[in-house]
Amino acid sequence: MKSILEKxxxxxxxxxxxxxxxxxxxxxxxxxxxxxxxxxDYQSNVALSLPKQLKQAPRAIAExxxxxxxxxxxCETPTIAGPGFINFTIKPSYLAAQLSAIQTDKRLGVAxxxxxxxxxxxxxxxxxxxxxxxxxxxxxIIGDSIARILEFRCHDVLRLNHVGxxxxxxxxxxxxxxxxxxxxxTTADALDIGDLVxxxxxxxxxxxxxxxxxxTARKExxxxxxxxxxxxxxxxxxxxxxxxxxxxxxxxxDIELQERGESFYNPLLxxxxxxxxxxxxLKEDAGAKCVFLEGFTNKQGEPLPLIVQKSDxxxxxxxxxxxxxxxxxxKDEADRIIYVTDAGQANHFAAVFQVAKRAxxxxxxxxxxxxxxxxxxxxxxKKLKTRSGDTIKLKDLLDEAIALAxxxxxxxxxxxxxxxxxxxxDRVAKVVGISAVKYADLSQNRTTDYKFSYKKMLALQGNTAxxxxxxxxxxxxxxxxxxxxxxxxxxxxxxxxEEETExxxxxxxxxxxxxxxxxxxxxxxxxxxxxxxxxxxxFNQFYDRCPVLQADEPQRTSRLxxxxxxxxxxxLGLSLxxxxxxxxM
RNA sequence: GGGGGCAUAGCUCAAUGGAUAGAGCACCGACCUUCUAAGUCGUAGGUUACAGGUUCGAGUCCUGUUGUCCCCGCCA
Numbered sequence: 250m251k252s253i254l255e256k257x258x259x260x261x262x263x264x265x266x267x268x269x270x271x272x273x274x275x276x277x278x279x280x281x282x283x284x285x286x287x288x289x290d291y292q293s294n295v296a297l298s299l300p301k302q303l304k305q306a307p308r309a310i311a312e313x314x315x316x317x318x319x320x321x322x323x324c325e326t327p328t329i330a331g332p333g334f335i336n337f338t339i340k341p342s343y344l345a346a347q348l349s350a351i352q353t354d355k356r357l358g359v360a361x362x363x364x365x366x367x368x369x370x371x372x373x374x375x376x377x378x379x380x381x382x383x384x385x386x387x388x389x390i391i392g393d394s395i396a397r398i399l400e401f402r403c404h405d406v407l408r409l410n411h412v413g414x415x416x417x418x419x420x421x422x423x424x425x426x427x428x429x430x431x432x433x434x435t436t437a438d439a440l441d442i443g444d445l446v447x448x449x450x451x452x453x454x455x456x457x458x459x460x461x462x463x464x465t466a467r468k469e470x471x472x473x474x475x476x477x478x479x480x481x482x483x484x485x486x487x488x489x490x491x492x493x494x495x496x497x498x499x500x501x502x503d504i505e506l507q508e509r510g511e512s513f514y515n516p517l518l519x520x521x522x523x524x525x526x527x528x529x530x531l532k533e534d535a536g537a538k539c540v541f542l543e544g545f546t547n548k549q550g551e552p553l554p555l556i557v558q559k560s561d562x563x564x565x566x567x568x569x570x571x572x573x574x575x576x577x578x579x580k581d582e583a584d585r586i587i588y589v590t591d592a593g594q595a596n597h598f599a600a601v602f603q604v605a606k607r608a609x610x611x612x613x614x615x616x617x618x619x620x621x622x623x624x625x626x627x628x629x630x631k632k633l634k635t636r637s638g639d640t641i642k643l644k645d646l647l648d649e650a651i652a653l654a655x656x657x658x659x660x661x662x663x664x665x666x667x668x669x670x671x672x673x674x675d676r677v678a679k680v681v682g683i684s685a686v687k688y689a690d691l692s693q694n695r696t697t698d699y700k701f702s703y704k705k706m707l708a709l710q711g712n713t714a715x716x717x718x719x720x721x722x723x724x725x726x727x728x729x730x731x732x733x734x735x736x737x738x739x740x741x742x743x744x745x746x747e748e749e750t751e752x753x754x755x756x757x758x759x760x761x762x763x764x765x766x767x768x769x770x771x772x773x774x775x776x777x778x779x780x781x782x783x784x785x786x787x788f789n790q791f792y793d794r795c796p797v798l799q800a801d802e803p804q805r806t807s808r809l810x811x812x813x814x815x816x817x818x819x820x821l822g823l824s825l826x827x828x829x830x831x832x833x834m
Numbered sequence: 835g836g837g838g839g840c841a842u843a844g845c846u847c848a849a850u851g852g853a854u855a856g857a858g859c860a861c862c863g864a865c866c867u868u869c870u871a872a873g874u875c876g877u878a879g880g881u882u883a884c885a886g887g888u889u890c891g892a893g894u895c896c897u898g899u900u901g902u903c904c905c906c907g908c909c910a
Contacts, residue, residue: 284853294852297890307890331853332890376910413910511910537908545906546836553837559908566910592839593904623839624903661872693847697840698903705846709872711858712847719872727869767850779848782857793874812869834872 252360252762253347254280254291256323257337261293264317269303269310282760288330289338290756296333307333344755345744348814351759357814357821359762361403362769369407369577370396372589373506376413377491378422378449380442381498381643383633383701384591387622390690390827392589393504394774395620397825402769407507407581411573412495414488414510417563418449420470423483424462425452427469434483442494445487470563474515498643502683503827514572518564521572522557528608536560540604545596555600570601574617575610585616587772592621592696620772623698625690633701651682653703658834677834681707681715684828688714691826692778712782714828717819720785721830723792724816727809731798735813738806745807750791754811757787758818765825774826781822788815 261278279295296311303310311333318327323343328336351358372392375381381389392408400406425448426433433439433448440448455462473480492508499506522538525531530540532554539554546552557568577583588598598619605611627633635641655678662669669677689706693699709715728735746752757780764780767773797808820830 279850279852281850281852284849288853292852297852300890334853374910417909535907539907554907556908561908563908565908567908569910590910591904594910595838596905597910621839665870697847700846702846705859708859713858715872716858719870723870723873730869771850775848779857786857789873790875792869796869798869833870 252358253323253339253759254282254763257291257293257320260318260320261295261314261335263319264314265295268313268317269299282763283336286753288334289325289328289336291337291339293335293337296329296335311335339756341746341752341755344752344759345746347759348744348755348810352810352814356401357761357818358759359401359765359821365403365405366584367405367407367582368399368585368587369409369581369583370399370587370589371409371411372396372587373504374411374413374590375491375495376418377488377510378418378445379413379491380446381495383625383641383643383646385643386625386646386686387690387695388589388591389502389504390687391620391622391695391774392587393502393506393827394687394691394825395587395589395772397827398765398768398774398777401825402765404585407583408505410506410508410510412491412508412510414484415512415515415569416565417466417470418453419473419484419487420466420468421452421456422449422487423473423480424466424469425455426483434479434486437486438490439486440490442490445490467561498647501644501647501679502687503829511566511569511573514569514576517572517576518568521568521575522564524610525557525604525608530604530607531557540607542600542603544603545600553600555604567597567601567604570597571605571608574601574605578610578612578615583615585618587618587620589620589622592623595619595621618772620695622695626698626700628700628702630700647683647686650686650703650707651678653707654678654682654685657681657707657709673833677831680829680831681718681834684714684718684823687826687828688717688778691774692782694773694775712778715834717781717785717823718831718834720788721816721819721823722832722834723788724812725832727797727812731809733809735809735816738809738813743803743807744810745803747804748791748795750787750794751808751811754784754787754791754815757784758811758814761818761822777822777825781819781826784815784818784822788812791815 258278258280261280262274262276265273265276265278276295276299278293279298280291280293283289283292293314296307296314299305299310300307308329311329315327315329315335320327320337323340325338325340330336347358370392372395373385373389375385396406396408423434430440430448456466469480473484488510522531525540531538532541533539534554537554537556537560538558539556541552541554543552555567556565557571558564574586577586590598602611602617611617625633633641655674658674658677658681661667685706689701690699692712705711706713707715709719727733746755760780764777768777791811795808797805797812800808823830
């Protein structure tokens with residue numbers, strides 16, 4: 250289904266051409282949603298951009314555009330306002346017809362992408378032998394939402410978990426375990442993940458302090474990379490164990506992800522260095538093989554290097570990222586590659602992308618994007634930590650949110666004298682707790698840091714997951730109370746938009762497609778959150794002023810349809826954020 | 835020192851170069867015999883850090899200043 254925005258853009262472009270000639274075809278018609286409802290539903294700012302080109306006053310230009318506009322099948326007569334804005338108001342009858350049209354559509358009228366792309370979303374990426382912590386929260390949640398949105402638009406999405414399962418730290422860990430706890434290297438599940446993390450910390454201390462141990466660890470890396478069987482087996486056990494732990498969290502968060510760790514690219518690393526050598530990009534500096542970057546300089550104004558092979562012959566993450574990029578372009582045939590990592594890695598990705606371009610394996614038609622996000626801060630404005638200053642484990646953080654949601658539910662049940670089963674409480678606590686954490690994260694513009702507050706994210710009022718979930722529950726409450734089967738209703742499509750709140754709600758429902766396309770382009774899920782929050786507000790206003798079940802026909806059916814469409818829009822929108830809905834809460 | 839990000843209401847945050855900068859929270863007030871008041875309505879709150887510039891039009895783009903956070907050769 251063609252969106253209203255698209256129809257208007259086409260109409261304005263057409264009017265521009267008929268009024269001023271073919272050369273205007275390349276001008277953007279500058280149609281956007283109106284900045285203020287009093288200006289109507291949409292506005293075109295194009296007349297304001299043309300005075301120089303056309304040597305006429307903006308209002309005169311606007312008049313000629315309006316005279317040539319053919320929009321009366323769906324739009325009231327456009328008006329000109331201020332210095333030359335053209336304002337459009339959509340006819341209620343057209344809105345009603347659009348709503349009827351999307352009623353039977355699972356996609357609620359949201360178009361599929363014109364061209365389906367192969368898109369890789371690289372997100373989450375924890376490290377083997379470490380627990381997932383708060384630092385993985387944003388990548389995991391934002392990456393998943395981006396993947397869901399692209400999938401919904403019918404792109405072919407490959408969700409990759411680029412886990413840290415390779416490199417120096419494994420030599421270190423295996424060498425240490427050989428000394429203090431050799432069973433762990435031969436027996437599955439000999440120690441749990443918490444122990445593993447402890448051993449990792451101790452190994453790191455040894456590594457930093459003890460020259461001899463450092464040497465042993467290096468040899469262990471070499472053994473591992475050479476494929477020595479016992480090392481390989483030990484490594485495999487460590488990875489399996491970590492993987493099971495990660496899966497607990499991914500299950501809790503309802504996130505699917507394909508693991509393809511750094512080790513996967515290991516065999517490709519020598520070729521990457523050779524290729525850079527052949528292209529004449531490689532220079533040796535202090536024993537390390539580097540590509541010197543354009544536009545990145547140190548304090549003396551000298552170019553900064555991207556090190557692709559260390560002086561000891563080992564490879565590092567830059568090499569792996571280059572190999573991964575090349576593989577994803579050539580073997581996965583990706584059209585668009587999205588890296589969801591913290592903003593601190595911006596320089597690194599800019600460097601990797603530059604080198605890939607200069608090496609010739611990153612063609613113009615492949616889009617690579619670093620999608621950065623800010624830090625999760627505590628209430629004190631500093632990086633979120635436990636009281637004792639330790640990193641917060643992701644599992645603990647999520648469990649806490651669920652526990653708080655449960656406590657809140659129990660208080661309410663008591664106050665209202667309600668009795669619910671344990672299954673009900675478990676389910677509500679889990680959905681509310683997890684949704685609250687996800688929504689709090691996604692509703693912020695991801696590029697900035699944000700303050701983590703259980704109290705705010707779990708609040709029942711305001712721009713929070715519980716508020717949105719409640720709007721959905723209200724609709725389901727209507728259907729229970731009135732014994733309404735919304736499925737049945739969809740056969741009957743008479744919609745009347747008479748009350749102001751009905752009209753406002755109807756217009757908002759029809760904006761979903763525009764918002765999703767925007768998020769697909771800019772990868773800012775907070776826009777979708779904003780949309781859903783506003784949808785909930787507009788629904789609550791409608792609910793407040795328009796009785797549904799008590800209304801006479803034909804209003805009753807019309808309002809039921811409007812309520813159902815609201816709920817389905819909420820459910821769909823929330824699902825794209827990775828959030829499920831509840832029938833009661 | 836060099837590079838980058840950020841700075842918007844008391845607090846947490848929005849805002850494609852477009853009209854009078856918006857929400858939520860908190861505060862103050864109004865509305866439940868009516869589909870879950872977990873709601874709705876209203877009042878108040880701003881020199882968009884500061885100084886210039888570009889533009890018909892700047893919170894948004896450019897330059898500088900201040901504050902703050904991040905990155906800066908063999909961790910990822």
